[in-house]
Amino acid sequence: MAVAARVDVDGWVEQFDTAFARIAGRFGRREPRWQARAFLLGVLSDVDTRSCWQLAEQAGDRSPHGMQRLLTDAVWDADAVRDDLRRYVADELGEPDGLLVLDDTGDLKRGTQTVGVQRQYTGTAGKIENAQVAVFAAYVSSKGRALVDRDIYLPRAWTDDPRRMARMACAGVPAGVGFASKVTLGRRMLARAFDAGMPAAWVTADEFYGGERGLRRDLQERQVGYVLAVARSHHIDMPIGHLRADQAAGRLHRRCWNRLSAGQGAKGERVYDWALLQSPHPPTSGADTTGCLSADAAATVSWPSTAAGHPDPSPSPNWSKWPAADGRSRSASKRPRARSVSTSTRSAASPPLARG
Numbered sequence: 001m002a003v004a005a006r007v008d009v010d011g012w013v014e015q016f017d018t019a020f021a022r023i024a025g026r027f028g029r030r031e032p033r034w035q036a037r038a039f040l041l042g043v044l045s046d047v048d049t050r051s052c053w054q055l056a057e058q059a060g061d062r063s064p065h066g067m068q069r070l071l072t073d074a075v076w077d078a079d080a081v082r083d084d085l086r087r088y089v090a091d092e093l094g095e096p097d098g099l100l101v102l103d104d105t106g107d108l109k110r111g112t113q114t115v116g117v118q119r120q121y122t123g124t125a126g127k128i129e130n131a132q133v134a135v136f137a138a139y140v141s142s143k144g145r146a147l148v149d150r151d152i153y154l155p156r157a158w159t160d161d162p163r164r165m166a167r168m169a170c171a172g173v174p175a176g177v178g179f180a181s182k183v184t185l186g187r188r189m190l191a192r193a194f195d196a197g198m199p200a201a202w203v204t205a206d207e208f209y210g211g212e213r214g215l216r217r218d219l220q221e222r223q224v225g226y227v228l229a230v231a232r233s234h235h236i237d238m239p240i241g242h243l244r245a246d247q248a249a250g251r252l253h254r255r256c257w258n259r260l261s262a263g264q265g266a267k268g269e270r271v272y273d274w275a276l277l278q279s280p281h282p283p284t285s286g287a288d289t290t291g292c293l294s295a296d297a298a299a300t301v302s303w304p305s306t307a308a309g310h311p312d313p314s315p316s317p318n319w320s321k322w323p324a325a326d327g328r329s330r331s332a333s334k335r336p337r338a339r340s341v342s343t344s345t346r347s348a349a350s351p352p353l354a355r356g
Contacts, residue, residue: 023084032074035066086148094199095141102186102205106131115171116154137189149189183212
C-alpha cells in the first residue's frame, strides 16, 4: 500500500512568498531577486543534488550561469538575510520556552578548492574524509523548527597558510577572518540569537560542545537553561567527592532512576533512564549545581530562570547511604549502566523528578 501526504500547493507557495518578502529587499535589482527566489525553490524541491546545474534545470534556466552569478558576483548581504530569516522564524515559530540547537555537519568533497575543505572528521561519513564543515543553529518550538544561523569552519590549514590567502579572497572570505574553533562559532551564533531577542529558554548540543566550559558559562550568565552532552569521563563535584560521571552512576540505587521518553525517533520511541543529583556548589557560585545522569547519553543540564520552577535542590539519593567505591549493594547493581552526565546551574526549586 502506498501512502503520500497531501499538500496544499497554492497555500505552500503563498506562505513561501510571504517569507521571501522578508528578504527580497536585500537584492537591489530585479534579476538577482527573482534568481534568489528560484534558487530557494530549487533547494526546497526534491532534486537529486543541489548543484547550480540541477537548480537551474529545476528553475527552467538554459544554463547554470544565473545561479552561479547569484552566489559569486551578485551584490547582497548574506548576514543581513540571515538576520531577516531569524526575525521571521521568531515571529512565526517563537515561544517563550523555545529551544536553540547547535550542531555541525560536513559536505563530502572530491577536490581541494572549496573553501575550508580538508581531510577532517565529519558526522556525515562518521569518519575522517575530505570535507567542508559548517556549524548551524536551529530553533525549535511546538510550532515547528528552522535553521536560523550558520558559519563555515575554516581549519588552521586555511587561515594560517599564506598560500591559501589568495584562494580565500577569491572565494569571498572577508579579509581579516582568522581561525575560530567550531565551539567558538557556536558561541557566537548563540550570542547573536539572544542579542536579537530570540525567544529561547533552552539550548542543547552534543558532547563536542557540551564539554566546553566557556559555552556553559555563557548560558549561565544569560540565565538560559541548557541540556548539553558531555563525556562519561566528565568530572562532577558531589557531596561525597569529585567523581567521574560513570563513577557517580555506579553508586546510585535503582530507585533513583526515572524512565522517561524523548518521543518517537527513526527506530521507535526513544526511552532513557535519568537520575537527578545535586552538587555542593551554592546556586550563586557560577558552577554547575545540579547533575543528571543518563543511562544512554551524556549531557549537562541547567534549568532556565524563566521556567515555572527550578530543580529540587535536594539530591535524589541519600548520599551518606551510598555503597562504598569498592562495593555495591544488590539493588544498586540492577540500575542502568550510565554513560553520561548532565549538570545544571544555579537552580532553586523546580518540580523534582519522580522518585522510584
